Amino acid sequence: ETGVTQTPRHLVMGMTNKKSLKCEQHLGHNAMYWYKQSAKKPLELMFVYSLEERVENNSVPSRFSPECPNSSHLFLHLHTLQPEDSALYLCASSQGRNDPSPLHFGNGTRLTVT
Amino acid sequence: AQKITQTQPGMFVQEKEAVTLDCTYDTSDPSYGLFWYKQPSSGEMIFLIYQGSYDQQNATEGRYSLNFQKARKSANLVISASQLGDSAMYFCAMREGRSGYSTLTFGKGTMLLVSP
Numbered sequence A: 001e002t003g004v005t006q007t008p009r010h011l012v013m014g015m016t017n018k019k020s021l022k023c024e025q026h027l028g029h030n031a032m033y034w035y036k037q038s039a040k041k042p043l044e045l046m047f048v049y050s051l052e053e054r055v056e057n058n059s060v061p062s063r064f065s066p067e068c069p070n071s072s073h074l075f076l077h078l079h080t081l082q083p084e085d086s087a088l089y090l091c092a093s094s095q096g097r098n099d100p101s102p103l104h105f106g107n108g109t110r111l112t113v114t
Numbered sequence B: 001a002q003k004i005t006q007t008q009p010g011m012f013v014q015e016k017e018a019v020t021l022d023c024t025y026d027t028s029d030p031s032y033g034l035f036w037y038k039q040p041s042s043g044e045m046i047f048l049i050y051q052g053s054y055d056q057q058n059a060t061e062g063r064y065s066l067n068f069q070k071a072r073k074s075a076n077l078v079i080s081a082s083q084l085g086d087s088a089m090y091f092c093a094m095r096e097g098r099s100g101y102s103t104l105t106f107g108k109g110t111m112l113l114v115s116p
Helices: none
Strands: A004-007 A010-013 A018-025 A031-037 A044-050 A053-057 A064-070 A073-079 A087-094 A109-113 B010-014 B019-021 B032-039 B046-052 B064-069 B074-079 B088-096 B110-115
Touching: A004 A087, A010 A018, A018 A031, A018 A087, A031 A073, A044 A064, A044 A073, A053 A064, B010 B019, B019 B110, B032 B064, B032 B074, B046 B064, B046 B074, B074 B088
Parallel strands: A010 A109, B010 B110
Antiparallel strands: A004 A018, A018 A073, A031 A044, A031 A087, A044 A053, A064 A073, A087 A109, B019 B074, B032 B046, B032 B088, B064 B074, B088 B110
16 A cells, blocks of 8 residues: 555544544555644644654644554544534644745544534 | 635636735745645645745646745746546645744635536
């Protein structure tokens, strides 16, 4: 399998549930990212992991908890979410900082919080 | 202030014609990169083209070219010979500064519809 794979593709959860989103990259990259895409808003960066160390956390509420056990895997643990957290969550990876070093995205997880 | 501005919420073009999608950016960093991504209805963001702030020539990738006007801080995407499969959302994004990773700031996007 190649590229960036996200599971599940769709997730419906209640506000009291706990669930996790999974991301796996097969590109040998050393940085991984979580972005949130809400309707009619630009993509919002949530977290960045570089060499398995969290390097950015863009004021994301604590109900979102990332985990990066190794350079190929990234998780986003969800608990006590709110309906406004419904969105498309996109995972991405990149290799270092040699230009252009674009982000390679997965297909996303469409999350609905009821 | 928005760092990336895409003023066209939607654009229509006929098949085989060229179309230009606008993007302006705002940064005080002399070192930056500009990216265009395509997002079909499937959701995946597909990297199309990149322009570095120090690049002397406009970037080209197949049917995609970037009209980079540094003084005006614009980086418009030109798609030549449009195809039905080009119908998608298109996002302009910018990376500022230099670090060991590649954080991008995105615009709100432009929906392109290609008609037969």
